Amino acid sequence: MERLGLVGLANAGKSTLYNALTGSNTLVATHPFATTESVVGEAIVPDERLDQLAELHESKKLVYAHIQVADIAGLVSGSSTGAGLGNRFLGQIREVDGIVYVLRAFADEQIVGDSDPLSNLETLELELTLADLGSIEGTLDRRRRAARADKSLTAEIEALELARDVLAEGTPIYRSHLGADVLAVLHNSFLLTNKRVLAVINTDEVNPHGDPGLEAKVASYLGADSVVLSASLKLESELARLNPDERGEMLEALDIERPALDRIAEAAYRALDRRTFFTTGDKESHAWTFRAGSNAVVCAGVIHSDLARGFIRAEVIFWKDLLEVGSWSKAKAAGKLRLEGKDYLVADGDVLEIRFNV
Incomplete structure (x- = not known):
């Protein structure tokens, strides 16, 4: 399971988001460095598709997709040079995949x-970019010395030099125009800014919908x-603690169509390049996580x-088509199920039944 890191300045709301996503009870305080170690939990990824498939088959059990979430202690200006335990916190960011x-957008004296x-x-x-620049300069020095005896390091050195030039301009790797081939070479360098990113603007309770103009500025940046x-x-966080009926009433009162937590979990899941296929029946409907571009095996x-070892074929139908037909048996009778082989690239939202023999 890949891991998502919550990164922000001290008291931006990271622990509040972590608790809401994972159902944990990490300390939330208004003073910096209330926590000095990252904590890791699992967050459910809500999926209306799974809910509908389970309702169709009257499934006794539902299993949602999950992602790992790490609450990383707050950074401060100067973290890249060790300020505020910065070296430790930056090291924790290296361990996450996205x-x-x-980002704080609320006033609090x-x-x-x-x-x-x-x-x-x-x-x-700036702190992540400076940390990456320092890391690459050290790596380049070591690789150049090693390359005197190992010419296979040439491509890595060239990629590192390109990355160094980008970072020296103050640009993180994820906002650079480096090609996919260069980024692939840089993958093993564990750079902080060579990761998928998304942003959550933490607003006050008076304006839970946020400011679209401010969102646009952050997105443009x-x-x-x-x-x-x-x-x-x-x-x-308060909504997450309520039972479903109370939550629904509060959402309606606040004119919120859908909890932001659901949207955050889904966006994070996709930022990690995760996709979902389903298996469904009266016993269980299950959302399975796979990396985009994976085949049936x-x-x-x-x-x-x-x-996988005894794979013969996969019977496949898209989730919407299954709902329209009404059941797996009806889909089979109507010829709606496709038979796919090992090389079939599974699509997000496919419902699968695997035929195998071991």
Whole structure:
């Protein structure tokens, strides 16, 4: 399971978001460094498709997809040079696969610092970029010495030099125009800014919908294809503790169509390049996680290694088509099920039944 890191300045709302997503009870305080170690939990990824499939088959059990979430202690300006235990916190970011920037947009006299999310983002990016620059300069020196005896390191050195030039300009790797081939070579360097990112703007409870103009500014700064969401994380945390009926009433009263937590979990899941296929029946409807671009054998192995080892074929139907037909047996009778082989690239939303023999 891949891991998502919640990254922000001190008291931006990271622990509040972590608790709401994972159902945990991590300390939330208004003073910096209330926590000095990252904590890791699992967050459910809500999926209306699974809910509908389970309702269709009257499934006794539902299993949603999950992602790992790490609450990383707050950074401060100067973290890249060790300020505020920065070296330790930056090391914790190296261990995650994607980053959620938690950006403060609420005023609180008890909290020191700027409540401008764009300013927060600039500070965070600068610290991660400077840390990467220092890391690459050290790596380059070692690789150049090693390359005197090993010419196979030439491609890595060239990629590192390109990355160094980008970082020296103050640009993180994820906002650079480096090609996919260069990024692939850089993968093993574990750079902080060579990760998928999205941003959550933490608003006050008076304005839980956020400011679309502010979202647009942050999105423009992060670059093309960026995902930026606004939420009052304090309010979302309170909603998460309510039972479904009470939550529905509160959402209606606040004119909120859908909890922001659901949207954040889904956006984070996709930022990690995760996709979902389903198995469904009266006993269980299950959302299975796979990496985008995986074939049928790989997805069979997600369920159980025996299914991959003895794979014969997959019976496949898209979830909407299954709902329209009304049941698996009706879909088979109507010729709606496709028979796919090992090389079939599974699509997000496919419902599978694996035929195998071990």
